[in-house]
Amino acid sequence: MQEYECIATTSFGLEAVCKREIIELGFKIKKTENGKITFFCDKAGIAKANLWLRSADRVLLKMGEFNATTFDQLFDQINQISWHSVIDKDGKFTVLAKSVKSKLFSKSDIQAIVKKAIVEEMKTHYNTNWFEESGAPFTVLVSILKDKATVTLDTSGDGLHKRGYRVRSVKAPLKETLAAALVLLSFWDKSRVLYDPFCGSGTIPIEAAMLGLNIAPGLNRDFASKHWKWMGKDIWKEAIREAFKAIDQDIKLNIYASDLNADSVEAAKANAFEAGVDEHIQFDTVDARKQSYNEPYGIIITNPPYGERLLSIKSANQLYEDLGNIYPKLESYSIYIISANKEFEAVYGKTSNKRRKLYNGRIETWFYQYYGPKPQD
């Protein structure tokens, strides 16, 4: 099987989590940079990575990398890439460009030159002057950093955070990829109890349940490369068949999702149903401060209001202070809180064992980790 160089893109701060996921899928890492991990895989691996990576935003197929300081150089280098061997004759292709600290900086010019160079290469090989562009989508990404161009094809289509289960949203939801990463960063595993007392639309409990049941996060959605002739239909079919087979049907998870707002709880229920995990989550409408955290060795992973988007700073601080009077008394618990509020630790009154800067979309947040003891066997 031929190996290809692929790039998994992820949010800043999640590179180590994403890298670990790629290694667990059995792929060899080439390098890890800010927001992207380059790895090797065959065509089946492209389907597998798209279906299974929980913390990646996209999987890109690397087509070329070269230095270019003039448009002539850019044209020539792009024209030398064997586009016709990947892009279908009727492929509908779009070029997106990004340029940072480089001599070539006009995005619209880069896009136009790159598209022309691709069309010229395809004209020669397909022996035609006209492309209908009515078929499968091919998005070419040209990213130029300090005069070095990296050219990729997007194999994912919609960002991988779009799992297909979010039929109802709430204000300020977490990105699915980030919620999955929070669970992967915690000590939670399927044998332990999980609480999200500020569950909103249910992203954290749903992602945890999918992880616990070994449900591939991409099973409920489409991918651009699923429609490429180059991939071959059987590769995707087989990857999907294997993913269905891998679901662990025989376990029962212990996950509690609650929120003060009844509409949010209804949204979380609807989303969990769509994700096929509703039977594994117990829902409740209750104030997080009145929740009974009865089960020993519980893990709380939660995303309380920030005090900007949902609550005033004053009431958010009051809430954090109240939590600081409740959670540290749960001695067997491990507690993980993500908040955009930089004052969180000070108001909560306890310094975390570890904190990590993460991004929810463009919002800078902090993931505060308070480790409890491991359960005794």
Ligand SMILES: C[S@@+](CC[C@H](N)C(=O)[O-])C[C@H]1O[C@@H](n2cnc3c(N)ncnc32)[C@H](O)[C@@H]1O
């Ligand atoms: C930032 S949102 C959580 C978003 C969620 N992680 C998601 O992905 O949809 C915070 C949630 O806390 C809830 N909330 C606010 N005060 C609360 C309280 N005292 N107890 C429980 N939930 C509360 C809000 O209704 C809101 O749904």
